[in-house]
Amino acid sequence: xxxxxxxxxxxxxxxxxxxxxxxxxxxxxxxxxxxxxxxxxxxxxxxxxxxxxxxxxxxxxxxxxxxxxxxxxxxxxxxxxxxxxxxxxxxxxxxxx
Numbered sequence: 001x002x003x004x005x006x007x008x009x010x011x012x013x014x015x016x017x018x019x020x021x022x023x024x025x026x027x028x029x030x031x032x033x034x035x036x037x038x039x040x041x042x043x044x045x046x047x048x049x050x051x052x053x054x055x056x057x058x059x060x061x062x063x064x065x066x067x068x069x070x071x072x073x074x075x076x077x078x079x080x081x082x083x084x085x086x087x088x089x090x091x092x093x094x095x096x097x
Contacts, residue, residue: 005057008062008064009065009066011063011064012063012064013056015059016056016057016059017048017051017053018048019048019059019061019062019063021049021051022049022052023046023048023049024049025050026050031049031050033045033046
């Protein structure tokens, strides 16, 4: 997935996978919720659906998010603009190639 789009961030790849997923099963029927008497599953039960990697290669439109977008989201949820970010340990940092 990342090879055809080397400049895409992890958020962009996730967006492509989510926006092109199918909310139907392999027989083209709605995905059912096994834990709820096999009724039609809600998005909370099934997520975005079955991943379609071929469609995700050319999704048309993607949503990208930066670190600052995540920080803004945390502020919106917590209603606080105070945060601390500890330095990441060196074993969590990946060199760009």
